[in-house]
Amino acid sequence: MSTVLAGHGLVKKYGSTTALAGVDVEVRERDSLAIMGPSGSGKSTLLHTLAGIIRPDGGRVLLRGARIDDLGENKLSALRRKRFGFVFQFGQLLPELPAEENVALPLMLEGTPRRQAVERARRWFAPLGLDGLEGRRPGQLSGGQAQRVAIARALVIEPDVVFADEPTGALDQNTSTEVVRLLTSVTREQGAALVMVTHDADVAAHCDRVLQVRDGRISSHHQYTVA
């Protein structure tokens, strides 16, 4: 399987704090990677660097072999919009849009006509167990449902990589398992790779591989043999 996304020798400093001290990562097609580590160890920084949200001070980020860390702000923004999907802990859905329009928004931003965008968005509701919730607004959804809508929104553009930063951080244990199970399986079916930051070992266990980060370095790399 070919490498979709790679970071080589990534370094990021904030003043005297070194958030990343030379990290190497590779993510392959349909691969799912969990990043774990103590608070402040640099997990989010690593995810943001790989996703082209922050620029590393050293090292390179490659998407299908092409450098992306030196692109301009607008190009990066377009790249994130077209090739990446994002799931955050909470609060990423626009509260006044019904679920289906929240999901359709990335397509509309790319110029897909509204009706078509909404139609394509709706197709994601059944596989994610969201049948009948298309017209609900985020305030009318449970935390787990909202996260599943967020997953639909991340996947609707058929991205190369889905990035998730603590996607289950605001959920209880059962919901959390359900959401991460869907996130990993649907991402894989879709053919996208998954990079997920989590505190929760049970959540991480759904991924193919787990990276342990400590003080901005990778301290261990565990490969599950399941898949």
Added chain:
Amino acid sequence: MRSPVLPLTWHLARSSGRRGLQSRLLAASAAAVGAFVMLVMIAACLGSGARADRTAWRVPDAVPGRSATAVQATTTTYVRHQPVTVVNLAQRPDREPTPAPPGLSAFPKRGEVYVSPALAELLHRLPANQLADRFPEVKSYGTVGAAGLASPDELVAVIGRAPGDPAVSESAAGGSWYDEGQTARAGITGFSGSKPSMFTGSDQQTALLGAVLLVVPVVVLAAAAGRLGAARREQRLAALRLAGATPRQILAMTAAEAAGVGAAGALAGALAYVALLPALARIPYGVGSWYTGELWVGVPWLAAVVLGVTVLLTVSAVTMLRQVATSPLGVAQQADPRRTRMIRLVLFAAALGYIFLTAQDHMTNRQMIVLLVLFYAAFWLFGPWVVDRLGRIAGRFARRPATLLAARRLTDDPRGAWRTVSGLVLAGFVAGFFSVSRLDIGFTEHPDQVAVLTDGGADARHTAAETRTLLDRAGVKATVSTVGEDDFEDSVLLGDTGVVARVSGGPEQIDAATTALTAVGKGRFPVSQDYVSASDDTVTDRIATVSTATLILSFLVATASAGLTAAANVLDRRRVYGLLRLSGTPLRVLDRARVRETVLPLVVLAGGTTAMGVFGAYQLNKAAGATVNSSGAFQLAVCVTIGALAILAAIGGSRPLLRRVTANPTQTAD
């Protein structure tokens, strides 16, 4: 034990950094603008009342003939289209001395002429045959002091006459309807008149109209300012709550801070008002600029406004926080947007119908305010309904993401969107109506005529001959004819008998003719179009001034509220905006959505009501046979365009804020 609330608030306020300071400054400035605008309008109301009172001595209050000690005959003549109030006074020889009129040190002796400083200046500037020759010849003029004047710009003359002088005779009493408010004669014992002059009488009511119209925009502004602070504080307070502060303590801290910011701002606005009093006094209204003292509202009003603005800000901040406190994930998480119902439209129509049925020409202040408040309330019901419908329609047809976002926002919070534009919508209606309607209904105007009233046909022929001679001698080109009942349409006297001179040439010639013909008037000044249409013109002029001022101030206030609301919205939604930006949503789209969510209701509602006002005025004018005031319409258009651009700019002003709060991924992402 002392409550820790105040010291803690102070500590937090000091440690909240530059951004916190900026938002507090912004909120305080809004409070300052609100307090300032309110004080200026109150000053205009109180001041125009005070100055109307200072003209009351000129309108004689009749006393029984036996007890009168003097005769007062007040009349009005026009120079360069401006009214000159002339008060003729004659002491009756066998009676007690009459006290001095206001502004004079003694009752004028026969042959003495006292003039206001502005009139003195004009007498000096214009040739004698255009103005000075209308008055008795004197070596030097006395001065009418400020106590007898409403404005430093007023043109007033007080003339001492002999008891037998025609200027104080019965024939100078003026009996035609156009004399009403301009010419009157009576026996007096002093100057305790209680009726203000016509030129100042409607000032207060009109100013009050403006003040009432501005109350709501100012309230909205203060509320927006309170909200801005709350949006900013929310995050810190959430942290405090985690640290164990009770909700009650948090509310108390919010209230304390908002009150501090509001009071500081309102005080600054009040100080600005005091400091600018001399400058404000130079803004002309009605009879002219002001004596500074007339615009001083007094300490109680000052305190009331400062207190009012402070309370508004505080209440707004606390209610805002209550919403935040009940939904930890953010303000916008209300489960279901409350629908606005059709009943609003019905009530609106009913209220408007009632207003149009009950509104009359001559209303007391109280009636007018009641109707105006009802009018406001009707729109307050109607506005959110329209915004809601608008959101639904735009939501159905939107094709671009920005339009869709804006439309959904409108339906989500129609009241919020309505609040932002409400001030303009109502000001737009009023200004639209008054700037286009002329209010002078019906009669043909004869600006070229100068007329002298006569007793009958024979007198008229005699006077006509005299008139020709006088005009000839004065070098004024004019055709002179006698007029009577049949000349209603063609004579400035509207059917009264007299002699009319149709003068060719500009205002100088009219003034010269008026001056020359003063001699044949039997104690009355010749009558011109200015004199005949004075009462209509006065009302029209005051309303035009006030509606323009109200529109400008409304725009100012609404611009500030729109800017503040936009900033508060960005702060409220920094998380979702930040996350959208991380996911690659162009800021441009979010920005367009923000602009559209204000512009859409603004264009439809403010545009709609302004057009409604213009249309109403047009219909009224058509019914009355008057023409549309096209310069007024033009002014209105310019005003509305500039105002709308200013509002766009104000919303655009929060663009850097949007950029900043969404810039830091680590802050937004967790």
